[in-house]
Amino acid sequence: MQPAAAGGQGTDKVDAIAAAKLRGLPQIQRLLDLPATQPLIAQYSHPRVSAALRQVLARLRAELLDAASNIEIPDTPALVARAAAELAGARQPGLRRVINATGIILHTNLGRAPMAAEVAAAVADIARGYCNLEFDLATGARGSRTAAIEALLRALTGAPAALAVNNNAAAMLLALSALAQGGEVVVSRGELVEIGGGFRIPDVIQQGGARLVEVGTTNKTRLADYRAAITPATRVLLKVHQSNFRIAGFTEATPLTALARLAHEHGLLLVHDLGSGALRDAARPARPGETTVADSLAAGTDVVAFSGDKLLGGPQSGLLVGRGAAIDPMRHHPLLRALRLDKLCLAALEATLLLYQDDRDGALPVPRAMAQGAESLRARAEHVAARLGPIARIEASIGFAGGGALPGEGIASFAVSLNQPGISPEQLAARLRAHRPAVVGRIADARLLLDMLTIDDSDLAELVAAVREAVGPCAM
Numbered sequence: 001m002q003p004a005a006a007g008g009q010g011t012d013k014v015d016a017i018a019a020a021k022l023r024g025l026p027q028i029q030r031l032l033d034l035p036a037t038q039p040l041i042a043q044y045s046h047p048r049v050s051a052a053l054r055q056v057l058a059r060l061r062a063e064l065l066d067a068a069s070n071i072e073i074p075d076t077p078a079l080v081a082r083a084a085a086e087l088a089g090a091r092q093p094g095l096r097r098v099i100n101a102t103g104i105i106l107h108t109n110l111g112r113a114p115m116a117a118e119v120a121a122a123v124a125d126i127a128r129g130y131c132n133l134e135f136d137l138a139t140g141a142r143g144s145r146t147a148a149i150e151a152l153l154r155a156l157t158g159a160p161a162a163l164a165v166n167n168n169a170a171a172m173l174l175a176l177s178a179l180a181q182g183g184e185v186v187v188s189r190g191e192l193v194e195i196g197g198g199f200r201i202p203d204v205i206q207q208g209g210a211r212l213v214e215v216g217t218t219n220k221t222r223l224a225d226y227r228a229a230i231t232p233a234t235r236v237l238l239k240v241h242q243s244n245f246r247i248a249g250f251t252e253a254t255p256l257t258a259l260a261r262l263a264h265e266h267g268l269l270l271v272h273d274l275g276s277g278a279l280r281d282a283a284r285p286a287r288p289g290e291t292t293v294a295d296s297l298a299a300g301t302d303v304v305a306f307s308g309d310k311l312l313g314g315p316q317s318g319l320l321v322g323r324g325a326a327i328d329p330m331r332h333h334p335l336l337r338a339l340r341l342d343k344l345c346l347a348a349l350e351a352t353l354l355l356y357q358d359d360r361d362g363a364l365p366v367p368r369a370m371a372q373g374a375e376s377l378r379a380r381a382e383h384v385a386a387r388l389g390p391i392a393r394i395e396a397s398i399g400f401a402g403g404g405a406l407p408g409e410g411i412a413s414f415a416v417s418l419n420q421p422g423i424s425p426e427q428l429a430a431r432l433r434a435h436r437p438a439v440v441g442r443i444a445d446a447r448l449l450l451d452m453l454t455i456d457d458s459d460l461a462e463l464v465a466a467v468r469e470a471v472g473p474c475a476m
């Protein structure tokens with residue numbers, strides 16, 4: 001093939017070759033009339049098959065015109081087959097099930113918390129028909145969308161008031177908009193965090209119409225720093241969970257109780273963005289010092305905001321609990337309408353909170369995964385490795401809670417590492433991602449690891465089948 005030389009005869013020659021090739025492209029109508037095309041038309045309709053063929057030809061035309069390419073025009077059955085693949089691909093849902101073998105329990109890219117079977121059933125039940133979303137069945141009058149959730153949150157946390165919105169970022173935006181608009185919010189420099197996905201505390205404060213006042217230093221913020229920053233414009237003292245990072249060593253943070261006292265002495269509110277929000281002590285074995293929602297409230301915090309789909313193990317949501325005087329302004333803020341939860345999420349959240357109320361939170365996948373012992377993880381790895389034969393090895397591994405929960409605290413786990421001569425770890429990972437359901441592992445030190453921390457026993461058969469298919473029959 002001629003290089004695409006600049007100007008002169010070289011270009012003319014390339015153009016002549018391309019033109020000759022383009023003349024060889026079949027007409028759309030000829031492809032539509034082929035016997036092989038008729039079943040496609042029956043399945044997808046004439047206009048859709050026609051559009052798919054047009055797309056296949058357009059791509060081919062572009063490839064033929066690319067001077068660097070050296071391709072030939074495929075025969076007509078091959079072109080029809082390409083269109084068929086195109087149409088079949090368009091029918092695949094973009095959102096697919098994934099088996100999480102990363103060892104990160106709350107993986108934001110993989111949808112964070114999986115739901116318990118009975119939570120999913122509650123969602124399916126509400127999804128199929130009408131429901132009393134904003135209808136009081138006792139009186140027949142209009143009802144509150146979140147009354148049931150609020151009652152559960154009050155009972156579970158001991159807070160006098162509660163509210164639920166779309167996610168914790170929305171909860172913080174609503175809290176600061178309703179409580180600090182036009183005023184100042186005091187935050188420690190050590191807590192000006194970016195959670196990922198562009199959620200930065202300074203930006204949220206600004207969006208909420210408040211002014212950020214930074215106090216202390218990255219590693220040390222004392223009560224006196226907060227006190228010195230209070231002015232007549234101050235509305236809120238804000239405490240933010242450091243979530244996805246940890247400053248180790250020479251550090252000092254002001255205790256919540258002292259912050260709450262200071263806020264109340266000055267008629268201010270203490271708002272706590274707890275991030276992950278452990279309702280119970282599930283997180284404590286992994287990290288004894290972790291503050292739970294109840295701990296924060298007991299320390300005197302006016303509003304605690306936390307995610308529903310992190311350690312809590314429910315659907316994506318942002319939960320707000322605290323004093324009535326602090327929650328009520330949010331209830332009447334116009335933003336609430338834009339941040340409200342939909343019925344499917346409400347169904348999932350209520351079913352999740354009911355499991356907590358019944359002391360059955362062990363039925364939720366996230367608390368259950370957090371509580372697994374290393375021995376059961378090793379047994380799971382042995383089960384998988386035994387079915388995969390010589391390509392598999394069992395290794396000790398470190399998993400993580402993830403989602404900004406318990407940063408820096410690894411969870412002892414076991415992984416199955418795969419080694420198939422002739423297939424690179426990257427190739428193997430790509431094949432597993434292409435499988436249905438997709439399997440996502442992690443590559444470390446040039447080998448592919450399947451971490452058992454995030455594998456449910458109900459995933460095992462599919463996981464083994466996916467690996468067998470990915471490595472091919474020769475290996476087994």
Ligand SMILES: *Cc1c(COP(=O)(O)O)cnc(C)c1O
Pocket residue numbers: 167168169170195199240241242243244273274275276306307308317318403404405
């Ligand atoms: C995760 C997190 C958020 C954001 O919560 P979403 O529910 O993802 O919106 C906010 N603040 C902290 C401290 C977090 O850890």
